[in-house]
Amino acid sequence: MDLESIPGVGEKTARALEALDEPERALRRGDVATIATAPGITQGRAARIARGAIRQEHDDPGGFLATDRAREVYREVLGLLKERTVTDYAAQRLETIYPSPRRSRIEDVQAFAREAIDRDYDDAVLEALEGLEPLRNPGDVRVRERCLATTDAERYSEAKEAIPELSVEIVEDAQGLAELARGYSTVIALDESFAGVTLEGDVQVKPGALENPAEVVPERPLSFFARNRDRLQAAVEVHQAAALEPACDLAALEDGLSRLDEDGTVAGDDELDRLTTAVDDLDAAASAAESVANDRLREAIREQDVTIEGSDLLSLVERGAGVDSLLSRELADEYAAAVEAAREHLIDALDLDQGESEIARRAFSDEPAFPVERDEAVVSRLREELTAAKERRAGRLKRELAADLADQREGARQLVRDALELDVELAIARFAREYECTMPEFVESEARGASEDDGAATESDDPVGFAIEGGQSPLLDEPLEAIDPVDYAVSDVALLSGVNSGGKTSTLDLVAGVVVLAHMGLPVPAERVRLRRFDDLHYHAKTQGTLDAGAFESTVREFADLAQGGEGSLVLVDELESITEPGASAKIIAGILEALSENGATAVFVSHLAGEIREMADYDVTVDGIEAVGLVDGELEVNRSPVKDHLARSTPELIVEKLADEARDDAVATNGGAPDGEGDPEPVFYDRLLEKFD
Numbered sequence: 001m002d003l004e005s006i007p008g009v010g011e012k013t014a015r016a017l018e019a020l021d022e023p024e025r026a027l028r029r030g031d032v033a034t035i036a037t038a039p040g041i042t043q044g045r046a047a048r049i050a051r052g053a054i055r056q057e058h059d060d061p062g063g064f065l066a067t068d069r070a071r072e073v074y075r076e077v078l079g080l081l082k083e084r085t086v087t088d089y090a091a092q093r094l095e096t097i098y099p100s101p102r103r104s105r106i107e108d109v110q111a112f113a114r115e116a117i118d119r120d121y122d123d124a125v126l127e128a129l130e131g132l133e134p135l136r137n138p139g140d141v142r143v144r145e146r147c148l149a150t151t152d153a154e155r156y157s158e159a160k161e162a163i164p165e166l167s168v169e170i171v172e173d174a175q176g177l178a179e180l181a182r183g184y185s186t187v188i189a190l191d192e193s194f195a196g197v198t199l200e201g202d203v204q205v206k207p208g209a210l211e212n213p214a215e216v217v218p219e220r221p222l223s224f225f226a227r228n229r230d231r232l233q234a235a236v237e238v239h240q241a242a243a244l245e246p247a248c249d250l251a252a253l254e255d256g257l258s259r260l261d262e263d264g265t266v267a268g269d270d271e272l273d274r275l276t277t278a279v280d281d282l283d284a285a286a287s288a289a290e291s292v293a294n295d296r297l298r299e300a301i302r303e304q305d306v307t308i309e310g311s312d313l314l315s316l317v318e319r320g321a322g323v324d325s326l327l328s329r330e331l332a333d334e335y336a337a338a339v340e341a342a343r344e345h346l347i348d349a350l351d352l353d354q355g356e357s358e359i360a361r362r363a364f365s366d367e368p369a370f371p372v373e374r375d376e377a378v379v380s381r382l383r384e385e386l387t388a389a390k391e392r393r394a395g396r397l398k399r400e401l402a403a404d405l406a407d408q409r410e411g412a413r414q415l416v417r418d419a420l421e422l423d424v425e426l427a428i429a430r431f432a433r434e435y436e437c438t439m440p441e442f443v444e445s446e447a448r449g450a451s452e453d454d455g456a457a458t459e460s461d462d463p464v465g466f467a468i469e470g471g472q473s474p475l476l477d478e479p480l481e482a483i484d485p486v487d488y489a490v491s492d493v494a495l496l497s498g499v500n501s502g503g504k505t506s507t508l509d510l511v512a513g514v515v516v517l518a519h520m521g522l523p524v525p526a527e528r529v530r531l532r533r534f535d536d537l538h539y540h541a542k543t544q545g546t547l548d549a550g551a552f553e554s555t556v557r558e559f560a561d562l563a564q565g566g567e568g569s570l571v572l573v574d575e576l577e578s579i580t581e582p583g584a585s586a587k588i589i590a591g592i593l594e595a596l597s598e599n600g601a602t603a604v605f606v607s608h609l610a611g612e613i614r615e616m617a618d619y620d621v622t623v624d625g626i627e628a629v630g631l632v633d634g635e636l637e638v639n640r641s642p643v644k645d646h647l648a649r650s651t652p653e654l655i656v657e658k659l660a661d662e663a664r665d666d667a668v669a670t671n672g673g674a675p676d677g678e679g680d681p682e683p684v685f686y687d688r689l690l691e692k693f694d
């Protein structure tokens, strides 16, 4: 795949995408999380790139949403889906689902959505999703306690390239290695020639190390797991809560993760913990041991009556001997006991093993002295010993853990992808359930259906624009129970008339919402929807007030452009008449309808001037009507489903009719029950008005 051919991907972005493991795969699947791991690419940008790649794959010209209001409707329905996601990832991933005129694209998403709406979910799954995030790149690993060594300059460069995590050192000979071993816990010699050399410290000869980097830097594979520990754990929990088929052995992964700390060290090994604590506590324990000895000795001295003969005292003074000699002569046993206590304290406090204890004992000399002081050189020696043992053990454990987890890496990646994808699916499932959705049926006319090969859509000879049964507009700001289901079907160009606040605008919103969702490949909020595949949606919202000459001109121009094409267009227009005075409006709308009808577009024009427009048009315009079925307590009772081929009575007409009925009833009552309202002024006036409406 030529990455630069994707709309919106320039040279720099293409280079960033190439840094991904499998850029094509990520782009094809709309895997925003993976795309966003490319250097410098945010999640929002990743979604745009993915959309571009999808458009290219399906040869989609774009531009389905042809007007501002059409784009608004898309953002609103997308918003409803995004509200139902738990992770940011899923919200971004939904951005890759957009309305497309291409059958292959719609069917791809439909296949995904069909599985999604069958998904079960409960609070436990949604809660588990809370902790989930896309995987992070492990970043640079630097290991300071180990180094590579070689005598060869070429190998040196190779090693630097292959294992950047470790320092690489040039040595002349075994002597050089020995020096390195004093500075590093482990030295790995790369030259065969060092085989058999025995040196103090941990010096290993591994000529094949560069071919097997994980052997010498197990930190490299482990850092992936360490850095993503919580995310992987969350993905495991999502799989368990949702009973998803896992892509790897969950128990093995959990076991591996439980042995790993977030900083990449191995957790849960008693011996490693012992050695780590011993190294950390060594200084403090040595000081405490000194205090133990000195306290005991002080006590002993205080309690002791020292008797010394004068000649002895003289000889001591003459020899210039200090109190130490006195100590060794008079308090030898007490001194030995105090030093023993110090040694025991050090060994116990650090929980040292036998070999380590032998070194530790030497930290306090048998030679009497007061105060007792540790031998710093011995303490350092002990520190080196403990540190080397700790590093050896940590290295071995890391290698073992890295080997155990090595096979889990791909599965673990997939595990997180699947869990994130579940969030996308559940957002669709929740939307579908909350709005009682069904999958729409696309109806292909024979001419159009033949142009693409797979025949999943129903074929029909009857012209179908859209046919909605029991549709509930997701754009109405009401709970579903308060939304009356609407039936409405249009296959050509129709005018929609109706009472004020009868729901004409809401009907256009319903049609737009359903058509947009259907072209996204998603379920729609209706009992049943059949529709043709449209190329674009032109939805013009109601204009606020009369337009000035310039705005009027550009609006008419817009419609002139629209009337040029139009066969695959769905045109929804709300009360265009408000752009200018009523007489002129009716003429212009009639002209637009004629052109659209000739071009075979599907259109609904909401208008209060339906009657006038019908008269102006030189063809038989369909006029549908949203009817008030009556007035209840001064409120209109409306049948929200437009009645086909029916010019709805307007609200004023209904009110006059009501007044006429009431006046007639009053007249009957006052004339003693005889219906001879003849000559009564009120009924006569209302009847006169009613006649005008006919």
Ligand SMILES: Nc1ncnc2c1ncn2[C@@H]1O[C@H](COP(=O)(O)OP(=O)(O)OP(=O)(O)O)[C@@H](O)[C@H]1O
Pocket: 476, 482, 483, 484, 485, 486, 498, 499, 500, 501, 502, 503, 504, 505, 506, 507, 640
């Ligand atoms: N299907 C429906 N179910 C329940 N309430 C609805 C439905 N359709 C519309 N309404 C209610 O009626 C109100 C008016 O609807 P809408 O604005 O669509 O009417 P309209 O016919 O376009 O009005 P106008 O003639 O003033 O332009 C809405 O705000 C909504 O509360």
